[in-house]
Amino acid sequence: ISDHATERICVFAPNVTILEEIKKAVGFTSPYICYRTFQSLIYYRKNDKQLKADHILIDEFHHFGAEIWGAALQEVIESNPQAYILGTSATPIRPEGMIDTVDLYFEGNLFYELTLPQAWYYRILPVPILVQSAYGLDGELNRLQKRLDRSGCSIRRKEQVQKKLDVARVDFKGALGAPEVIRKFLPKDVCKLLVFCRDLTDLKQMVPEVCGWLTQAGRVIIPFEIHHTQSERTNNQILKAFQKESGKLHVLFSVNMLIEGLHVEGIDAVLFLRRTESYIVTLQQLGRCLDAGSGKQPVVLDFVNNLSGKSVYDMMALHMERLACQPSPKGFEGVTSFLTTGFLSDIRLRIEEILTELEPWQIMYERLIEFRKKENDWPSVTEGKLGLWCNTQRMAYKRGRLSEERYKLLESVGFEWNLLDSNWMKEFQSLKVFFATQGRWPKREDGALATWCYTQRERRKKGRLSKER
Structure with missing residues (x-):
């Protein structure tokens, strides 16, 4: 921008906060530079105002593919065919369909790419200590109990699963609750903690709960909240107050605002409370606590309690394994793993094992085996749910949609694939x-x-x- 200050420049970003950060970095104002949010393009489109530019800068360009204003941004580019276009993003893959926006919108012209796992692997960024835990575990086990009670499992299978559930309740009573995990794994010198919540309702619910955990863990805290329902001025004042030192633990609760584009200095730890299956969002959350020059090893507390979904570690481990198989760039030595501690891993394995046994396909398969032993025959379509299920397996097999694992299970009991024969x-x-x-x-x-x-x-x-x- 400073090299082309006398030329027309359009800067686009997802929100005003990011635009303010860019303005701050530029350090001067110019009548030739216009800053616009993606959403504002819809206004210009409706009012038939054409933006003219010699340079178009798109921050967080992976948003480019959004249905409504993505088309409006494309129109700006097409109406300025001579303009130079530069896009920046830490995560160019759109989670919907895993689309690579570099290929889609920039014809594969990628200047430089460094993923977060690469930055960890080559020690460019400090590798976080990941603490996995599960609060509300009783609720999860109660949900499994209800699912078992409502399932169509055979009596024998119900007894087997019930035994595993009962053993799990006894074993997991020894697992530390949230206050104990914080006391044990959150270092005393952590002064800035960032907490991501799912939405505003979740934030209002979690503020007293998290503050209670921290207080029980022996920490003296000052809570802060930042979200879009507050004015920009209020949010900026809150951020400044959060960044000041007070000798107490400053805890900032956020919905979306700090996930993308805005980096707050001095974050020592992040607490995950935002349920998501999005790899992109996970990377953005982790990025808030990483600072290349700080020399600190940040702590990531994964309290999402997403027992049947992916943990942060699950998402990262695969990338770290791939990097271990590649030659390191000159001057960089790879580190193949990062420290994972806490109590979630065993819990998740046990829960997933029980979920597998309560999977509808598995239950019907067990019922089929029982029917075969009792009747020495296969159920016909007219014989209710089990007969219909068998017919569904035959149709899936004919269409090539039955998994190899399920085919082998059915084949092992001599399943009749052609009922007419x-x-x-x-x-x-x-x-x-x-x-x-x-x-x-x-x-x-x-x-x-x-x-x-x-x-x-x-x-x-x-x-x-x-x-x-």
């Missing part, structure tokens, strides 16, 4: 037995078997009975 053979065997015992063919008064024989004769007359049959 199975029924025909069953009737044929009945006919053989009838003929052997009666010495004649079935007559009308012999019921269903006579009807079946008549059907076969009619099919033969019409050329619809196979040669083998």
Whole structure:
């Protein structure tokens, strides 16, 4: 911007806060520079005002693909065909469909890329200490209990799963609660803690709860809140107060505002309370506590209690493993893992094991085995839910949509993939037995078997009975 201060420059970013940070970094004002949020482009589009630019700068360009103002931004670019375009983003992959926006909007012209796992791996950024824990564990086990009670499991399977649940309750009573985890793993010299909440309702609920945890852990705290329902001026004043030193633990609760674009100096630790499956959001949250020049090892408290979803460690471990297989750049030595501690790993494994046993497919499979043992037959479509389920497996197999694992499980019990063949053979065997015992063919008064024989004769007359049959 300073090199082209006399040329027309348009700067676009997701929100006003990021634009203010950019203005601060530029350090001067100019009539040739216009700063706009992505959303404001819709206004210009409606009012038919065309923005003219020699340079277009797009911060956090992975938002470019948004349906409404993404098209408006594209129109600005198309109406300025001679303009130079520069985009910046720490996370260029859009979570919806995992689209690479560098390829999509910049024709693959990537100047430089350094992912967060790479920055950790090559020790450019301090590798965080990740503390995994689970609060509200009783609630999770109670939900599993209800699911077991409502399930269609066999009596034997219910007893097996119930035993595992009962053992889990006993074992996990020894797991530390949130205050104990904080007391044990949050260092005394941590002065700035950032807490991410899911939404404003979640924030209002979690402020007293988290403050209670910290107080019980023996910390003297000052809580702060920053969110979009407050004015920009209020939020800036809160941020300044948060960054000052007071000898107490400053705790900043945030919804969205600090996830992207705004970096607050001096963060020592982050507390995850924001449930998400988004890899992008996880990276942005982690990025708030990382400072290349600080010399501190930040602490990440993962209290999301997302027992059936991905933990922070799950998301990062795969990337670290991949990097370990690649040659390191000159001057960099890779570190293959980062410290993970706490009590979540064993809990998650046990919960996932129980969830697998309560999975609807597994339950129906168990019922099928029981039916087969009892009836020495396979259920027909007319025999209720189990018969319909069997038919669904046959259809999935025909269409190539049945997983290899499930196919092997069904194959191992001799599952009948073609029920029509199975029924025909069953009737044929009945006919053989009838003929052997009666010495004649079935007559009308012999019921269903006579009807079946008549059907076969009619099919033969019409050329619809196979040669083998």
